[in-house]
Amino acid sequence: MAGRKKDDTITADTFLEGVWRENPVFVMLLGMCPVLAVTNSVMNAIAMGVATTFVLIGSSTLVSLLRHVIPKQVRIATYIVIIATFVTIVDYIIQAISLDLYNALGAFIQLIVVNCIILGRAEAYASKNRPLKAVVSGLGMGAGFTLALLCLGSVRELLGSGTLLGFSVFGSQFEPWVVMILPPGGFFVLGGWLLLFNWLKERKEKTEVKEALHAR
Amino acid sequence: MSSTAPLPVAAASSARMIQVLGGIAMLSGFLVVLTYQLTLPRIEENRQRAIERAVFQVLPGATTRRDFLVDDSGVHPASEGGGGTKVYAAYDADGQLKGIAAEAGARGYQDIVRILYGYDPACQCITGFAVLQSTETPGLGDKITKDARFLANFPLDARLAADGKELANAIVTVKHGSKSGPWQIDAISGATITSAAVGKGLNNSAQVLLPRLQPHIEQLKVQP
Amino acid sequence: MHADSLTYIFLNAAIINNFVLALFLGICPFLGVSAKLKTAVSMGLAVMLVMLISSICAYAINSVLVSYDLEFLRLISYIAVIASAVQLVEMSMKKFSPALFRALGIFLPLITTNCAILGLALFQTTKEYDFVQSVSYSLGAGTGFILALVLMAGLREKLELAEVPSISQGAALSLMLAGILSLAFMGFAGLGA
Numbered sequence: 001m002a003g004r005k006k007d008d009t010i011t012a013d014t015f016l017e018g019v020w021r022e023n024p025v026f027v028m029l030l031g032m033c034p035v036l037a038v039t040n041s042v043m044n045a046i047a048m049g050v051a052t053t054f055v056l057i058g059s060s061t062l063v064s065l066l067r068h069v070i071p072k073q074v075r076i077a078t079y080i081v082i083i084a085t086f087v088t089i090v091d092y093i094i095q096a097i098s099l100d101l102y103n104a105l106g107a108f109i110q111l112i113v114v115n116c117i118i119l120g121r122a123e124a125y126a127s128k129n130r131p132l133k134a135v136v137s138g139l140g141m142g143a144g145f146t147l148a149l150l151c152l153g154s155v156r157e158l159l160g161s162g163t164l165l166g167f168s169v170f171g172s173q174f175e176p177w178v179v180m181i182l183p184p185g186g187f188f189v190l191g192g193w194l195l196l197f198n199w200l201k202e203r204k205e206k207t208e209v210k211e212a213l214h215a216r
Numbered sequence: 217m218s219s220t221a222p223l224p225v226a227a228a229s230s231a232r233m234i235q236v237l238g239g240i241a242m243l244s245g246f247l248v249v250l251t252y253q254l255t256l257p258r259i260e261e262n263r264q265r266a267i268e269r270a271v272f273q274v275l276p277g278a279t280t281r282r283d284f285l286v287d288d289s290g291v292h293p294a295s296e297g298g299g300g301t302k303v304y305a306a307y308d309a310d311g312q313l314k315g316i317a318a319e320a321g322a323r324g325y326q327d328i329v330r331i332l333y334g335y336d337p338a339c340q341c342i343t344g345f346a347v348l349q350s351t352e353t354p355g356l357g358d359k360i361t362k363d364a365r366f367l368a369n370f371p372l373d374a375r376l377a378a379d380g381k382e383l384a385n386a387i388v389t390v391k392h393g394s395k396s397g398p399w400q401i402d403a404i405s406g407a408t409i410t411s412a413a414v415g416k417g418l419n420n421s422a423q424v425l426l427p428r429l430q431p432h433i434e435q436l437k438v439q440p
Numbered sequence: 441m442h443a444d445s446l447t448y449i450f451l452n453a454a455i456i457n458n459f460v461l462a463l464f465l466g467i468c469p470f471l472g473v474s475a476k477l478k479t480a481v482s483m484g485l486a487v488m489l490v491m492l493i494s495s496i497c498a499y500a501i502n503s504v505l506v507s508y509d510l511e512f513l514r515l516i517s518y519i520a521v522i523a524s525a526v527q528l529v530e531m532s533m534k535k536f537s538p539a540l541f542r543a544l545g546i547f548l549p550l551i552t553t554n555c556a557i558l559g560l561a562l563f564q565t566t567k568e569y570d571f572v573q574s575v576s577y578s579l580g581a582g583t584g585f586i587l588a589l590v591l592m593a594g595l596r597e598k599l600e601l602a603e604v605p606s607i608s609q610g611a612a613l614s615l616m617l618a619g620i621l622s623l624a625f626m627g628f629a630g631l632g633a
Binding site: 033 | 461462463464465466467468471512515516519520523552553554555557558559562563566606607608609611612613614615616618619620622623626
């Protein structure tokens with residue numbers, strides 16, 4: 001990803017790459033555990049997205065600042081210690097903000113440590129780029145991750161409890177599809193989003209082929 | 217990474233690795249301790265408030281609380297430390313003892329259901345309960361906090377037997393519609409296992425706790 | 441069955457609250473290496489082994505941390521222990537059983553970032569299990585992981601022969617399958633109650 005580009009300029013693409021083209025969840029299928037586990041409501045999805053983004057930015061900055069200091073042989077161990085530090089910080093901050101939110105997210109706050117996105121970014125991007133660029137890119141990845149969580153969270157909360165952010169949408173007549181906020185619902189909704197994206201991609205490719213034929 | 221091998225970092229000595237790892241460990245230790253110290257008061261406050269909310273919910277009318285530990289030898293204020301079951305004594309605005317709240321838990325449909333229940337020594341009954349932790353099926357298992365007919369089971373009779381060593385009638389959950397005594401819990405049809413877990417948890421806790429608590433109840437009534 | 445009995449803890453971790461299908465732990469390897477039955481079994485065994493070792497280590501570390509009031513270092517020490525456990529397993533396996541090492545080889549380093557392992561260590565701490573209960577819990581979790589992986593691999597091997605619409609190939613279909621498996625596992629809830 002980062003290896004081919006050696007220039008230091010920060011473009012809009014540095015940020016947008018993570019949001020869309022290299023979206024960690026929908027395109028790279030990374031960090032699936034929290035994506036499926038905590039998206040049974042929009043609030044949880046937002047909290048998880050923000051927490052992950054914070055860890056991503058914090059660890060990217062530190063790894064990038066120290067990139068000339070860390071010996072290659074022990075880099076993974078160092079990255080993990082740095083990431084675990086930021087996760088512990090987030091863990092305490094969320095407990096201080098709201099205990100209800102902390103209980104809803106459960107162990108998945110601490111499990112951010114093993115989210116492959118963060119270690120992957122530290123290794124592939126932050127260790128090779130300037131701090132500012134690493135932060136911008138980390139912000140993009142975090143935004144992409146949050147966006148994906150929101151996509152799942154809103155569908156699951158809407159169908160599973162008939163609400164959005166706790167406000168009733170369909171009124172009292174609506175019988176919620178409870179399965180959506182249960183574990184199977186997570187798999188179904190993520191599978192559904194992937195189907196949608198595959199379909200859009202395929203349709204786009206087909207029209208491109210048609211246009212190319214017309215042009216000739 | 218193989219393409220970047222001929223950089224000077226490749227020659228890092230063990231001493232340098234230890235230095236860097238040690239430095240990073242110090243830095244992260246510092247950051248973690250700093251956050252811990254800064255957030256600790258807020259977290260403590262949040263925890264206290266969460267307990268308080270649950271205690272005041274199961275013992276309506278209470279405004280203050282004190283924590284006690286109950287063991288074989290009697291009742292001690294929690295601030296003195298030591299072992300035993302933790303209970304929360306709750307008082308109303310005039311300083312009168314409204315009741316005692318304690319934790320109970322039993323296996324439900326998915327996992328352990330943890331509840332906090334209120335005990336009123338005046339009527340020797342359980343006034344109500346609040347769910348502390350539950351992973352029961354939404355829409356079915358969580359009816360235990362919403363179903364009006366289930367909540368009508370409370371206050372629940374929890375008198376001690378004549379010898380004061382156990383409950384006069386064990387708290388049991390019975391099938392929906394077959395409740396015959398004030399110590400029985402009428403299960404919710406469709407959430408029988410969760411209802412049974414509430415009954416089992418209450419019985420297990422009350423059978424042990426109340427016989428130890430009741431002889432010392434006067435001690436709790438005294439406000440410091 | 442009492443809630444603290446070893447059998448219940450084992451069953452709870454293995455099927456009622458299956459780590460993969462109910463708690464969403466270890467999804468990455470679940471989707472990544474479940475295409476072939478043979479690799480699925482190898483991966484499952486490697487994970488189970490590391491789970492057992494890190495569960496024992498985590499238990500020891502937690503008792504030390506609690507006795508010195510250092511709970512805020514829990515996460516950092518757990519992850520360090522897991523990474524070392526994985527390394528240790530890798531090295532000893534290389535020395536004592538080269539055949540097994542070759543079979544599991546590439547999967548071992550991947551296990552460090554498997555959330556199921558860290559999740560196990562964290563859950564056994566929050567559930568306040570004692571030593572024997574922790575061991576039972578880790579064996580149950582490992583069995584559950586193998587079960588989920590093998591079921592999925594079996595299904596996917598069959599699926600390769602089926603004709604599906606082109607948009608549903610790959611991850612999308614695997615996720616739908618996992619959803620159906622997860623639904624099936626919900627039927628185990630209330631077991632033994």
